[in-house]
Amino acid sequence: ELCKGVGGLEKVVLREARGTSAEVYLYGAHVTSWKNDHGEELLFVSSKAIFKPPKAIRGGIPICFPQFGGFGNLEQHGFARNRLWSIDENAPPFEGNSCFKAFVDLILMPSEEDSKIWPHSYEFRLRVALTPGGDLILTSRVRNTSADGKPFAFTFAYHTYFSVSDISEVRVEGLETLDYLDNLKDKERFTEQGDALTFESEVDKIYLSTPTKIAIIDHEKKRTFVLRKEGLPDAVVWNPWDKKAKAMADFGDDEYKHMLCVEAAAIEKPITLKPGEEWKGRQELSAVPSSYCSGQLDPQKVL
Numbered sequence: 435e436l437c438k439g440v441g442g443l444e445k446v447v448l449r450e451a452r453g454t455s456a457e458v459y460l461y462g463a464h465v466t467s468w469k470n471d472h473g474e475e476l477l478f479v480s481s482k483a484i485f486k487p488p489k490a491i492r493g494g495i496p497i498c499f500p501q502f503g504g505f506g507n508l509e510q511h512g513f514a515r516n517r518l519w520s521i522d523e524n525a526p527p528f529e530g531n532s533c534f535k536a537f538v539d540l541i542l543m544p545s546e547e548d549s550k551i552w553p554h555s556y557e558f559r560l561r562v563a564l565t566p567g568g569d570l571i572l573t574s575r576v577r578n579t580s581a582d583g584k585p586f587a588f589t590f591a592y593h594t595y596f597s598v599s600d601i602s603e604v605r606v607e608g609l610e611t612l613d614y615l616d617n618l619k620d621k622e623r624f625t626e627q628g629d630a631l632t633f634e635s636e637v638d639k640i641y642l643s644t645p646t647k648i649a650i651i652d653h654e655k656k657r658t659f660v661l662r663k664e665g666l667p668d669a670v671v672w673n674p675w676d677k678k679a680k681a682m683a684d685f686g687d688d689e690y691k692h693m694l695c696v697e698a699a700a701i702e703k704p705i706t707l708k709p710g711e712e713w714k715g716r717q718e719l720s721a722v723p724s725s726y727c728s729g730q731l732d733p734q735k736v737l
């Protein structure tokens with residue numbers, strides 16, 4: 435279902451039988467909503483988010499492509515998040531399960547303008563799918579469509595903003611003992627300690643070679659988000675905390691308490707594609723009540 439969203443921008447609404455839903459804006463192919471069967475919003479979107487080009491929407495799931503962060507010479511997080519994508523009306527059926535009907539394929543190809551800043555031929559297809567159980571699956575396929583034999587390289591992230599009740603009650607499992615680059619310390623490399631991550635100040639870290647499953651446990655809400663990923667070895671963890679929150683025009687001063695970004699990414703080793711080659715990066719999100727864990731907040735036991 436295609437309809438008008440905030441600021442008159444077009445969005446696609448996906449709905450599943452049990453009442454779960456998701457919304458994706460054509461602007462940025464940006465998922466801005468994912469609701470469970472109680473109608474509860476699972477993604478954070480700032481009350482001050484600006485739904486107007488050229489600014490990327492603050493919250494939801496921005497797509498960082500063809501560059502994560504300010505590592506290269508493009509604008510921060512690349513340009514895909516502030517381009518208008520188109521809907522592929524002839525999308526192939528859902529991989530392996532033709533019963534899945536709630537999905538949309540969005541496509542981005544370089545405009546003349548984009549070719550000046552990033553001179554490569556590509557087709558980027560993003561599939562946003564809501565499963566009958568209410569999981570949200572994002573699958574990106576980037577293909578090198580160049581005719582002149584030129585390879586290209588890019589970095590990437592699904593910059594997911596999870597909605598949490600209170601950041602000081604949140605734990606992240608799956609990143610213990612891993613190496614990370616600290617964006618707050620000139621990208622210096624450190625090794626994480628052995629306990630689940632907790633939060634009491636600003637954090638901006640790129641964890642390297644992470645496992646395919648990460649759990650974000652919201653004690654107060656008794657909810658666990660499980661993030662599963664393929665083709666995305668790294669994971670960014672970001673919370674701006676109070677000082678940076680105040681400095682951002684499109685983010686409320688206290689909103690940092692109610693969000694956490696955990697971003698499935700490919701950053702340390704850029705993806706290189708030769709002509710005709712395709713890369714696939716997939717992220718699957720589920721939200722499960724932590725009470726299923728019978729008091730032991732172990733996502734292994736939930737699933």
Ligand code: BG6
Nearest residue numbers: 503510511593617638670672697
């Ligand atoms: C995170 C980066 O992924 O995104 C942070 O690690 C950055 O350094 C944050 O501040 C938000 O970026 P932006 O461009 O959306 O304000």
